[in-house]
Amino acid sequence: MMPVGKLSRMVVRNTLRSPRHFILSAFGIVIGIGAFVLFLALTQRAGETLEKVFPLNEVEVVAPRVAVGTVDASKHLDNDVVKTIATRPEVASAVPRLNLAFPSAGRGSFEGTDLKFEVGGFADGVDASFVQDDDRIKELFKDWDALPNDPNRIACEPPPPDPEGDILQSPRAPKKSKIPLAPASPPAAGSGSASGSAAGSGSNVAAGSGAGSGSGSAVVIVQTPPPKQTYFNPCPNPDRYYCDDTERMCKHRVPVVMSSTVVELYNNQFAKSHGMPMADENLVNFLIQTRGLSAMRFSIGLNATTVAGSRMAKKQWRRVEAVVVGVSSRAMRIGVTMPIQYIERWNKEFVNEDAASNFSSIIVKLKDRNQLAPFSSWLVDKQGLRLEDSQGERFATVIFVIRLLFLIISIAILVISIINIGHNFFIQVSERKREIGIMRAVGATETDVQLIVLGEAALIGIVGGLIGVGLAWAIGATWNYYAASAIPRFPFKPDSWFDFKTWIWGSALGFSTLFCILGGYLPARRAAKMPPASALAQQ
Amino acid sequence: MTKSYGSGTGKTQVLRGVSLDVEKGELLALVGQSGSGKSTLLNIIGGLDEPDTGEIEVLGIDTLKAGDAKRAKMRNQSIGFVFQAFNLLDHLDVLKNVTIPASFSSGGDDANARGTEALRRVGLAEFAHRRPSELSGGQKQRVAIARALFNSPTLLLCDEPTGSLDSDTGKEVISFLRELNAKDGVTMVIVTHERRVSSVAKRVIQMKDGLITEGSDEHSPEKPGESESHA
Numbered sequence: 001m002m003p004v005g006k007l008s009r010m011v012v013r014n015t016l017r018s019p020r021h022f023i024l025s026a027f028g029i030v031i032g033i034g035a036f037v038l039f040l041a042l043t044q045r046a047g048e049t050l051e052k053v054f055p056l057n058e059v060e061v062v063a064p065r066v067a068v069g070t071v072d073a074s075k076h077l078d079n080d081v082v083k084t085i086a087t088r089p090e091v092a093s094a095v096p097r098l099n100l101a102f103p104s105a106g107r108g109s110f111e112g113t114d115l116k117f118e119v120g121g122f123a124d125g126v127d128a129s130f131v132q133d134d135d136r137i138k139e140l141f142k143d144w145d146a147l148p149n150d151p152n153r154i155a156c157e158p159p160p161p162d163p164e165g166d167i168l169q170s171p172r173a174p175k176k177s178k179i180p181l182a183p184a185s186p187p188a189a190g191s192g193s194a195s196g197s198a199a200g201s202g203s204n205v206a207a208g209s210g211a212g213s214g215s216g217s218a219v220v221i222v223q224t225p226p227p228k229q230t231y232f233n234p235c236p237n238p239d240r241y242y243c244d245d246t247e248r249m250c251k252h253r254v255p256v257v258m259s260s261t262v263v264e265l266y267n268n269q270f271a272k273s274h275g276m277p278m279a280d281e282n283l284v285n286f287l288i289q290t291r292g293l294s295a296m297r298f299s300i301g302l303n304a305t306t307v308a309g310s311r312m313a314k315k316q317w318r319r320v321e322a323v324v325v326g327v328s329s330r331a332m333r334i335g336v337t338m339p340i341q342y343i344e345r346w347n348k349e350f351v352n353e354d355a356a357s358n359f360s361s362i363i364v365k366l367k368d369r370n371q372l373a374p375f376s377s378w379l380v381d382k383q384g385l386r387l388e389d390s391q392g393e394r395f396a397t398v399i400f401v402i403r404l405l406f407l408i409i410s411i412a413i414l415v416i417s418i419i420n421i422g423h424n425f426f427i428q429v430s431e432r433k434r435e436i437g438i439m440r441a442v443g444a445t446e447t448d449v450q451l452i453v454l455g456e457a458a459l460i461g462i463v464g465g466l467i468g469v470g471l472a473w474a475i476g477a478t479w480n481y482y483a484a485s486a487i488p489r490f491p492f493k494p495d496s497w498f499d500f501k502t503w504i505w506g507s508a509l510g511f512s513t514l515f516c517i518l519g520g521y522l523p524a525r526r527a528a529k530m531p532p533a534s535a536l537a538q539q
Numbered sequence: 540m541t542k543s544y545g546s547g548t549g550k551t552q553v554l555r556g557v558s559l560d561v562e563k564g565e566l567l568a569l570v571g572q573s574g575s576g577k578s579t580l581l582n583i584i585g586g587l588d589e590p591d592t593g594e595i596e597v598l599g600i601d602t603l604k605a606g607d608a609k610r611a612k613m614r615n616q617s618i619g620f621v622f623q624a625f626n627l628l629d630h631l632d633v634l635k636n637v638t639i640p641a642s643f644s645s646g647g648d649d650a651n652a653r654g655t656e657a658l659r660r661v662g663l664a665e666f667a668h669r670r671p672s673e674l675s676g677g678q679k680q681r682v683a684i685a686r687a688l689f690n691s692p693t694l695l696l697c698d699e700p701t702g703s704l705d706s707d708t709g710k711e712v713i714s715f716l717r718e719l720n721a722k723d724g725v726t727m728v729i730v731t732h733e734r735r736v737s738s739v740a741k742r743v744i745q746m747k748d749g750l751i752t753e754g755s756d757e758h759s760p761e762k763p764g765e766s767e768s769h770a
Binding site for chain 2: 001002003009010017198251436437439440441442444445446447448527531532533534536
């Protein structure tokens, strides 16, 4: 066999000699590899985004609804069930989740805008140990009312009730320590139409209906200037404590976390149309850091049904204050999540004992998402429970199918280009018959001839593959640039739509080279097996 | 040995039973009409073709049993070919054409120096960086001879070396080959149908219809006649 260095030099020289042949052969490869890389990078990014929205190794266990006559005979999800599930070998952790089981309404202000929203159906509780996203959440996300001997829990004078009988907004602390944000542009929608639409939609949100279908109906924005305030929060550490109306004591605000979905929903459904600043996870954190925890505080009217109009009237309701302590991946997708003890106490207070101990679901984290099937069948057969339909699973399947489709398209392009390369090389080999004969006459072995042709094919694969990867990258960059300005914001819109992982372009280059070598194999064999005498006879 | 091409009714028997010994240092001419099988015989000697039946030993190597790699090495190191059509590669310059055998063997850092020396021997040293297309027929054939001499072969196989040249240029080439045989003792087998070529040979083999018809003749009165051939 000829030395590798000499082989490489000859291959490069031969390739440079006939650029037309090179371009014709490489064209299909460039397109095929470009498509391959672009499709894979796109679906890769889609999968990653999906994983962010729906953690795939987390599933939710629920009890199937069973009714005997009019009596609800569904299995209770209590602490014993949680313990049983937690002992399964495939389970890493199991924590109960409890929905707020009665209607409640919230009221707060954001950037000077009065926000009213449903809380019932949009609030749940989980164990504090489950929500540990960052240090601030770790410190603040706990049941403060259970804290013994809290020195801040002193008697206080509660604020006067709202003159219109509405849920009172959380009063400010006496001293100003706020750092102003950039001023928000004036509100676009008039107050009349905003409250009008709210009156119709508020009743859609039934108590305990679970994670909402329509999130838009859960928030109402009333564009009225805040009333002049004469009452200030009298509590020590007013950043975290408020004066409770019923207990007439300073209490720590109820810590809640929200999901990034809520932030995205806020951006898409409200921020733009109401001229409010765009928020993201970082902005929420920024606000809390610069203005103090109280920046994200709001009031909850427990058992208060409506959010506008003549409302709550006869029902017994009371006000508590809550505060957003951060954005968490563990938070209810649409709504707020708080330590489970608050929900337990409130469900007991406003519904009954049963509502406090019968969990809505159990969040199970699997050690490995591949163990989902055995866990699921155990759950159904032995426990009479089932898994909540996972949207994540469904989306993952869709993405998998799309990816498969894209892969088939790219591979079809590649196969066509291989056939094309094989065809081109057959022509080339017969055109270069005499040259091959000469090389045989001066000492080339059959292997040498074969390697020369295969080398030329491989070079087309490497260079074509590199150009293809470059092309994909260029198209991706162009698309990102275009999409950044031209495509409107939507939940989880990525900055980059493509994730060019090393394995993607690495395997693309490998495939490209391999496929070209495959395409060149038969022509190379024919060239090698050509009897040198007859090859030379060609004039 | 025998050799045929094609199959069935289109089958052509090119060699019908040829036996031949070539002595070391000999200058042998193979003459005969076209189609008589002389080029096929030459290609078989050079390992570019294989007989259907028979045995062959070249430079002590049984080329039929040797395998492709060994035959290729023999062509590379010990045999030089000169063809009627010159068979130069037009995309390479003259020097690269001469040094191309070095591509198929290891070592050869001195390939350019040896190539230049080979070109100097054929009187074309100053044409090293021309393209073959810029040369005359006689010059092209001399480049081909320089390539054949690149690895200092012991056997030179020439297939109609003057066939594409005018008579003056042909004469030059013939006298060069003769000198090469006389001075360096390179064994030569020259296929030709030209009398003036066979006239320089020490022995002339006449072929007709795939058979050797005459082992020596009157064309070379000075021939030593120390070897024999069988039809």
